[in-house]
Amino acid sequence: MESENILEAKQVSVAFRIAGKFQKAIYDIDLRLRRGEVLAIVGESGSGKSTFATAVMGLHNSKQTQITGSILLDGEEVIGKTGDSMASIRGSKVGMIFQNPLTALNPLMKIGQQIKEMLAVHDV
Numbered sequence: 001m002e003s004e005n006i007l008e009a010k011q012v013s014v015a016f017r018i019a020g021k022f023q024k025a026i027y028d029i030d031l032r033l034r035r036g037e038v039l040a041i042v043g044e045s046g047s048g049k050s051t052f053a054t055a056v057m058g059l060h061n062s063k064q065t066q067i068t069g070s071i072l073l074d075g076e077e078v079i080g081k082t083g084d085s086m087a088s089i090r091g092s093k094v095g096m097i098f099q100n101p102l103t104a105l106n107p108l109m110k111i112g113q114q115i116k117e118m119l120a121v122h123d124v
Contacts, residue, residue: 004034005033005034006073007031007033007056008032008071008072009052009069009070009071009072011070012026012028012052012067012071014026014066015065015068016065017063022066026051028069029069054096055071056073057094058089059096067079073089073093076093091118
């Protein structure tokens, strides 16, 4: 059953391990994106926009990052999901366009090959 909310974040905080201790980078984010709505996350450089987005995507290193709260994508909790279960969500329910293409693309491969690989992974 589809949820009315495509994305719902409740009390989401992200902390990174620095010198052996976790330091919070973003604190208690709450937001809701309903079907048919558009959401823009706007802020200064370093304000945590990408940190939050990568938490939604499950792209953080789990040993160096602590994510607390709840992130529901179409009613499904994503905090704590790893590996194949998260990979099946990426691309089908959520995607991210990185500002710097070198963070997402392999400069040693032709772009066409990378697009074919993505389509094959997602059975498109």
